[in-house]
Amino acid sequence: MTTPLHNVRRPVAEANGLPNAHYIDPAVFDEEKQALLFSQWAGLAVASDVPEPGDAVPLTFLGMPLLLIRDKAGQVRVFQNTCRHRGMILVDEPRRIAGAIRCPYHSWCYGTDGRLVSTPHVGGPGRNTHEAVKRPELGLVEIRSHVWFDVVWINVTGDAPPFDAAMADVLDRWREFEQPMYHGGADSRFQLSVNSNWKLAVENYCESYHLPWVHPGLNSYSRLEDHYNIEKPGEYSGQGTLVYRQLGNENGETFPDFKGLSDKWDTAAEYLAIYPNVLLGVHRDHAFAIILVPEGPERTVENIHLYYTQPDTDEGLRARNTQLWKTVFEEDIFVVEGMQRGRHAPLFDGGRFSPAMDGATHCFHDWVAGKIETHRARARAAE
Ligand code: FES
Ligand SMILES: [Fe+2]
Numbered sequence: 001m002t003t004p005l006h007n008v009r010r011p012v013a014e015a016n017g018l019p020n021a022h023y024i025d026p027a028v029f030d031e032e033k034q035a036l037l038f039s040q041w042a043g044l045a046v047a048s049d050v051p052e053p054g055d056a057v058p059l060t061f062l063g064m065p066l067l068l069i070r071d072k073a074g075q076v077r078v079f080q081n082t083c084r085h086r087g088m089i090l091v092d093e094p095r096r097i098a099g100a101i102r103c104p105y106h107s108w109c110y111g112t113d114g115r116l117v118s119t120p121h122v123g124g125p126g127r128n129t130h131e132a133v134k135r136p137e138l139g140l141v142e143i144r145s146h147v148w149f150d151v152v153w154i155n156v157t158g159d160a161p162p163f164d165a166a167m168a169d170v171l172d173r174w175r176e177f178e179q180p181m182y183h184g185g186a187d188s189r190f191q192l193s194v195n196s197n198w199k200l201a202v203e204n205y206c207e208s209y210h211l212p213w214v215h216p217g218l219n220s221y222s223r224l225e226d227h228y229n230i231e232k233p234g235e236y237s238g239q240g241t242l243v244y245r246q247l248g249n250e251n252g253e254t255f256p257d258f259k260g261l262s263d264k265w266d267t268a269a270e271y272l273a274i275y276p277n278v279l280l281g282v283h284r285d286h287a288f289a290i291i292l293v294p295e296g297p298e299r300t301v302e303n304i305h306l307y308y309t310q311p312d313t314d315e316g317l318r319a320r321n322t323q324l325w326k327t328v329f330e331e332d333i334f335v336v337e338g339m340q341r342g343r344h345a346p347l348f349d350g351g352r353f354s355p356a357m358d359g360a361t362h363c364f365h366d367w368v369a370g371k372i373e374t375h376r377a378r379a380r381a382a383e
Contacts, residue, residue, distance in 0.1 A: 035375035037294070042278075057094045286321065291305075
């Protein structure tokens with residue numbers, strides 16, 4: 001099964017969008033899982049999900065059972081959540097591991113760094129070793145991971161370029177925000193579930209064209225003409241605004257700013273889709289991260305997290321800011337789901353792009369098509 005992608009790779013003025021199959025076909029969903037998610041640096045969760053050493057959270061990502069854990073030394077790691085003995089799931093719910101990760105089946109135990117540390121009765125009753133069971137070779141299988149912007153990024157295949165090389169341009173673009181950032185806590189995280197392919201959430205996020213109609217509230221102060229497109233082929237695309245206005249409480253107090261930002265950020269804000277599945281936003285006084293978790297061709301969970309420059313910001317203000325963004329992201333649901341339903345029209349050709357307004361979306365489609373072509377070429381070469 002291969003879909004035609006040559007039209008997608010044409011210049012924006014002539015290109016079509018990705019064919020329908022990329023939104024509705026389970027076989028293409030699987031192909032994209034390999035080409036776009038497992039072989040790239042994909043967002044899995046946030047490091048704030050495991051704030052203390054020993055904190056462990058089981059997750060399922062594209063069918064894979066994973067364990068997100070902060071080891072005793074404080075390092076965030078991702079393992080397959082599967083025992084090396086008979087393949088039992090190790091951790092069933094979020095908890096703090098006090099000693100070791102103990103498999104509930106035959107009690108093999110692993111350190112929080114993944115080492116297999118005990119194997120009770122493996123050599124017969126009362127004998128905890130056996131020469132055939134070599135502990136150093138039977139640690140938990142670790143998934144390559146990296147933390148940036150509090151996001152835990154994983155590269156499942158292990159062969160993507162190092163994170164700093166793969167993300168060099170965005171790291172550079174937002175270098176000024178490379179400073180302490182604090183998750184707002186329980187009131188600063190929420191989840192939205194959408195009946196849509198994950199790519200439609202990316203496509204909608206990276207353009208500002210829809211603002212006047214979908215976000216009338218936002219558009220009342222941040223108008224279409226105040227926005228600019230951002231395109232970095234191969235890495236990210238999105239939009240910026242020149243008129244970010246800080247939220248204030250009754251007393252006129254605002255969130256404290258990031259330190260030492262250049263003047264541009266007095267009124268600017270930027271929103272980038274970092275390919276494949278992470279949506280980030282930065283402002284002078286707060287930031288957010290959205291991790292898109294694909295649950296099937298037509299189902300996506302969005303995990304949203306808000307961050308501040310201090311650990312102890314005003315609770316009421318924080319709640320209002322969360323509500324403000326929640327309203328905006330909820331306003332997007334009907335278009336993301338509407339585009340998904342639209343993709344079942346068999347004669348739809350993938351659509352067209354406004355060269356003036358849809359560059360960021362086309363940039364993403366072109367990246368998707370390019371990665372799939374590379375993946376297909378490799379698969380052919382391996383035959
Ligand atoms: S399956 Fe884990 S100890 Fe046996
Ligand atoms: Fe939107």
